[in-house]
Amino acid sequence: MTIRAVIVDDEPLARRRIGDLLAGAADVEVVAECANGASAIRAIDESPPDLLFLDIQMPELDGFDVLQAVGVGRVPAVVFVTAYDQFALRAFEAHALDYLLKPFTDERFEAALQRVRGRVRERNGGDLDARLRALLAEVRGGSAGGGYLQRLVVPAGHRSVFVRTDEIDWIEAERNYVRLHVRGRASLLRENLGRLEAALDPAKFCRIHRSTIVQIDRIQAVESLFNGEYLVVLHDGTKLTSSRSYRPNLHRVMGREP
Template structure:
């Protein structure tokens, strides 16, 4: 396969520099330019027709999602989002990006993302077809999970698997909390955020072991990582995790939480 013509889009030049350094280790990547805005990127895309774009989301003026809206589906390059924010992962699925990397980007995750892109290009020579590939999400997500995504308990780990890629196993002890976004769940560890297709009710009732408890209609917490509980008004509480992450506890679940913490 020829080197992938690659465009970097980020309004922070330091982020561009860091990515250039990391990408130098991959012979299959040929950087053709970089842009600090959507408008600059569109000019370079029209001139160079890149195969792959590493795309930031939050940028002045227009976001990375707005860039994708301007691209023709039949000519759309492969997209790897690179962002500091995990909460956009679900939306990234909807535009069918091939991967979703959290800053600061780890070399190992970068290698996985590039391997995914090259594998999809090899299997699907037509770029339009690449957009139909459904991939499992890793670190705050990769690509849109297929409807056949399954999850289960295996060797004290949460298994995320979609049949297209190697399974991602996350030790339960490493999971701090899980929050919901529609039919998707963001699974947070100290190091990474993973996204899986699941419903909270099924996850808490059928999958997660004892020690995981619901504290809000959209949040599950691992009791092993709870540092303290602070009262708020109206019988609500603020739960502080060992990493200082603060989570809201609703009245509906506060009694059960207090009982479990005092047990």
């Protein structure tokens, strides 16, 4: 039996790496490579594959959007590919779904491929459908697992460093990334600030600006500025601006009425 596979990733090098690894698998045929969610949906509609390598973090339509658009029952097996997506990793593990965390080794890829080979041949679609539907319900409904994030996985060269959320001083948005400030050091993480805010405990973190989240315990003082803005001073001396739009959040922290 030949397994028909589709590779979906917005990074050319990532697509090439998966393709090169699959080239050594005699029982797998790559029938399409897609650089975005829209082209992936078209490819799956035209010829449903047996196996889908699906990147989660893509512009416009992400991997979860692709699954919702084509319907989870259209793909017998999925290997999710992600670069430090905190919420997705927790959801995949909770529902026993296969994933590859970038950067992955040849051995890790082979282990994932070996697992999905069995699932493809068994054609146990009903069980997979149920798990994928539960996954989408969790991810689209908020943070995975129903609880707040306790740690983040941060890339550091060829390593992955675990950072406890209670160690974070503040977080700033930087295009498609967020920068975590922890004890005077900064780390870049590919994540959306809005999704991160939704997964953090609101009793511990406060969004004070469209591009800034601060840990409440790190706030030393708040000073009034003009036009309803505030200057937020942290214990380490960092000074951040709280915009007027997020004033209710800061008032909640300060115990004031909105």
